[in-house]
Amino acid sequence: MHAVIVANAPWRWRPDLVALARGAELLLAADGGANLLAAVGLRPAAVVGDLDSVHPSVRAWLGEEAMLARPDQERTDLDKALAVAIEERGATTVTVLAATAGRLDHAFENLGLAARWRRQAAISVVTEDGVLVPVLDRVExxxxxxxxxxxxxxGRIQVWTRGLRWELDGQTLDPGTRISVSNRATGTAVEVRVAAGALLVFLAGARAGC
Known part of the structure; x- marks a missing residue:
């Protein structure tokens, strides 16, 4: 099952992303993400979190039955929404929207969550200019x-690739020391494999669901 989760970072809807959210098998809002969905007339199956960012008019429009309170202050609202989607509702693929703009600390935490939950579901994070996909083993x-x-x-990690102009064959990437920025795809697919640890693949200009 494919789930779309809308977080609460600043967000500009594109027609393709409205269509993606509308067509999701499961549509969830992480707290204030409900306001973003309401702006384009979309009703999530549930609004998950401590619910302190949901606008009163949006809450009234959705109804209390859509409010899924998770007051745990040790977890972020996106973390709670991912848990509901994957552990409670059985989602196997998840697309996260509105998670990377705004505050840098929130964006960093949200990307870490995507990498952690990647062990249980295929996750992609849509940004304004592309898509981020966490890799823990192999992805095409x-x-x-x-x-x-x-x-x-x-973190420090060994990487192998296929389908890039400048291939990696077991080289070590390490934040602040060596990363691979602005490589280029040579065809219609790229394979990335890592030995241990986590890596984010950024596809510039990619549409959701890649």
Whole structure:
């Protein structure tokens, strides 16, 4: 089952992303993400979190039955929404929207969550200019020839690739020392494999669901 989760960062809707959210098998809002959905007339199956960011008019429009309170202050609202989608509702693929703009600390935490939950579901995070996909073992992603692809390690990690202009064959990437930014796809698919740890693949200009 495919779930779409809308977080609460600043967000500009594109027609393709409205269509993605509308067509999701499961549509969830992480707290104030409900306000973003309401702005385009979409009702989530549930609003998950401590519910302190939901506008009163949106809460009234959705009804209390849509409010899924999770008051745990040790977890973020996106973390709670991912738990509901994956552990409670059985989602196997998740697309996260509105998670990377705004405050840098929130964006960093949200990307870490995507990497952690990748052990239980296929996750992609849509940004305003592309898509981020966490990799913990191996992933194959659809690309366009010459599409910009960046590999962003979350720690020291060995990486192998296939389908990039500048391939990696077991080289070590390390934040602040060596990363792979602005590589290019040579065809219609890129394979990325890591030995241990976590890596984010950024596909510039990619549409959701890649």
């Amino acid at each position: 992603l659809a690309t366009e020839p010459n599409q910009l692809v960046s590999l962003l390690p979350l």
